[in-house]
Structures are given as C-alpha cells and as structure tokens.
Amino acid sequence: MDFQGQHILSIEQFDREAVEQVITLAEQMTPYLNRQKRSTVLDGAILASLFFEPSTRTRVSFSSAFNLLGGKVMETVGMGASSLTKGESLYDTAQVISGYADAIAMRHPEAFSVSEFASGATVPVLNGGDGANEHPTQALLDTFTIFDELKRVGKNTKNIRIALVGDLKNGRTVHSLSRILSLFPNVEFTFVAPNALSMPEKILSVCDNAGHRMNMTQDLSTGLQNQDLVYMTRVQEERFNTQEEADLYRGKYRLTQKIYEQYCATNTIIMHPLPRDSRPEANELSDDMNRNPNLAIFRQSNNGVKVRMALFALVLGVEKQLKQHESDVNWYSNKTK
Ligand code: CP
Numbered sequence: 076m077d078f079q080g081q082h083i084l085s086i087e088q089f090d091r092e093a094v095e096q097v098i099t100l101a102e103q104m105t106p107y108l109n110r111q112k113r114s115t116v117l118d119g120a121i122l123a124s125l126f127f128e129p130s131t132r133t134r135v136s137f138s139s140a141f142n143l144l145g146g147k148v149m150e151t152v153g154m155g156a157s158s159l160t161k162g163e164s165l166y167d168t169a170q171v172i173s174g175y176a177d178a179i180a181m182r183h184p185e186a187f188s189v190s191e192f193a194s195g196a197t198v199p200v201l202n203g204g205d206g207a208n209e210h211p212t213q214a215l216l217d218t219f220t221i222f223d224e225l226k227r228v229g230k231n232t233k234n235i236r237i238a239l240v241g242d243l244k245n246g247r248t249v250h251s252l253s254r255i256l257s258l259f260p261n262v263e264f265t266f267v268a269p270n271a272l273s274m275p276e277k278i279l280s281v282c283d284n285a286g287h288r289m290n291m292t293q294d295l296s297t298g299l300q301n302q303d304l305v306y307m308t309r310v311q312e313e314r315f316n317t318q319e320e321a322d323l324y325r326g327k328y329r330l331t332q333k334i335y336e337q338y339c340a341t342n343t344i345i346m347h348p349l350p351r352d353s354r355p356e357a358n359e360l361s362d363d364m365n366r367n368p369n370l371a372i373f374r375q376s377n378n379g380v381k382v383r384m385a386l387f388a389l390v391l392g393v394e395k396q397l398k399q400h401e402s403d404v405n406w407y408s409n410k411t412k
Pocket residue numbers: 129130131132133134204210213348349350
C-alpha cells in the first residue's frame with residue numbers, strides 16, 4: 076500500500092500486507108522510544124491534534140510520536156474550545172486546519188465524523204476514534220502487541236485464539252481489532268458479552284466471511300478457557316442513553332488474579348485498550364493482576380507510540396529517511412534499563 080498522503084480512517088483500508096508494513100516499521104522505532112537514538116526526520120512539520128472527546132493514551136501518544144520524529148504539535152482539546160460549537164462544519168474546519176498543519180490526528184464522539192472531516196482536509200488525517208465506530212490506530216497497536224506477546228511466551232503466531240470481553244456493541248477498539256485480525260489466517264474468536272452488548276452483525280460478518288471460527292458466550296469463565304489472548308474492555312458508559320442503563324452492565328465481567336489462575340491456560344496474555352475502569356463498581360480488570368507477567372496492558376499502550384510513529388513516517392513519506400536524520404541522545408534516560 077502506498078501510504079504517502081493517505082488518511083488513516085478505518086481498518087477497511089488495510090490488507091494484511093499493509094498491516095505488516097506498519098508493524099515492521101514500528102519495530103524500527105524502538106531505539107527512539109527507548110531514547111537510544113533521536114530523530115529529526117519531521118523537523119519543521121506540524122501536527123494538529125484535535126480531540127473532541129476525552130483521551131489520555133491516543134492523544135498523548137500521537138503527540139509523543141510526532142515529537143519523537145522531530146515535529147511539533149498544536150492541540151485543541153474538547154468541543155468547547157473549538158468553533159464547531161459556533162456551527163462551523165467539519166468540512167470548513169478541516170480546510171482551515173489543513174492550512175496550518177502537515178497532518179491531523181482527530182477524535183470525535185460521532186461515528187464517521189472523522190471521515191466527514193477528512194473529506195475537507197488536504198493533509199493526512201488519522202482517526203483517533205470516531206464514536207462507537209472505529210479506532211484503527213488502536214487496532215494496529217493491538218496487532219503489534221499480539222504478535223510481540225505471542226513471540227515473548229513462545230507461542231505459535233499462525234493460529235490465534237482470542238476472547239474479546241465486555242461491551243462489544245459500543246467498543247470501537249474491538250470492532251477495529253476484529254476487522255484487522257480477520258486479515259490473518261486461522262483466528263478463533265470468542266465473543267463474551269451480555270446479549271444487549273453483543274458484537275454488531277456487520278463485524279461478525281467480516282470475521283465469518285474471512286472463514287474464522289466464532290464462539291459466543293455470556294459467561295466469562297467459559298470464555299476465558301483455552302485462549303492465547305483475552306482482550307478485556309470497559310463498559311462504554313458515554314455511549315448509553317442513561318447512566319442507569321450503563322450501570323446494568325458495569326462490573327458484570329471482572330477478571331481477577333484468582334479467576335485468571337482458575338480458568339486461563341498457562342501464559343494466557345491479558346490485554347485491554349485502557350482506560351480500565353478501576354472504580355469498585357466496575358473494576359473489569361483488577362489491580363491485583365498488576366504483577367502477573369502476562370498482563371500486557373502497559374507494554375500495549377507503549378507500543379502505541381511506535382505504531383503511531385510508523386504511521387506518521389508513512390503518510391508523510393519519510394520512512395526511508397530515518398537513519399540519515401538520526402543522532403545520539405545526550406540526556407539521562409532510564410527507559411532501556
Ligand atoms: N485506548 C484509548 O483510546 O485510550 P484513550 O481513550 O485514553 O485515548
């Protein structure tokens with residue numbers, strides 16, 4: 076796939092080769108992330124970071140990725156800080172911001188809004204999550220993590236058994252992740268969700284049409300068994316009509332170290348896109364698992380920087396120039412220790 080100048084809006088744009096291209100380049104970003112080397116390959120470039128919905132990881136890791144390649148970032152956070160509240164269209168906003176920046180990272184609460192925005196943009200737009208629809212860069216970092224973690228524990232990467240647990244209806248990360256894993260051979264999906272929060276039919280069709288095995292259950296202990304990976308998710312309470320409705324499902328699935336030991340196979344890898352809801356009434360992924368070496372959540376969030384660096388390098392066409400813009404790091408860093 077020729078990435079230069081492209082928007083990254085949906086996993087539908089990707090084939091397996093394009094995913095592997097991103098993963099391979101992301102691996103080359105490790106020395107920058109670990110502060111063994113620094114890069115100025117995007118010196119002079121500007122990223123506009125437009126986040127109209129709360130975010131910690133996606134927003135900061137997009138910025139960190141751009142900075143680590145030598146570029147600068149300008150941010151707008153929250154709808155209230157934008158002229159969208161004055162009735163300006165996404166198209167007009169995109170035209171204007173394209174004049175100020177070389178790339179745009181955007182999150183918006185409405186499904187397909189980032190695509191609408193991109194139709195007015197003349198620089199690459201990277202979707203940082205559009206409502207309950209998609210989160211393509213999360214899926215890419217999740218896929219990077221899945222292969223990395225399977226290799227770490229010495230498991231076969233050619234047959235993947237994964238349980239996706241929680242709010243599969245509203246969780247955009249699990250939509251994009253199911254799409255992306257469907258591009259690979261021999262994936263067995265187990266969808267663990269209450270009936271009302273089950274995976275949308277259109278995503279199930281993608282998995283089915285790709286010939287993958289699918290299991291459905293509402294029971295966590297059943298879903299945890301015989302998996303290589305378990306991907307926990309939060310109840311997306313911001314997508315429910317009322318708090319009362321969301322509260323019906325919060326805390327329904329809780330993975331603790333005791334449950335892990337009882338049901339999970341040896342070296343089952345635990346992932347979560349984060350944020351995990353650590354309030355007592357939810358607590359879908361217990362803090363008591365923090366010492367479990369197979370809890371991959373913080374390696375997963377760290378991989379987000381490498382994957383987003385790779386995407387910026389590709390869409391801005393500098394992926395082959397990294398070495399010539401590289402130098403040593405002079406400041407103290409304990410990241411590689
Ligand atoms: N995983 C993820 O999208 O996290 P944030 O909402 O903090 O960006």
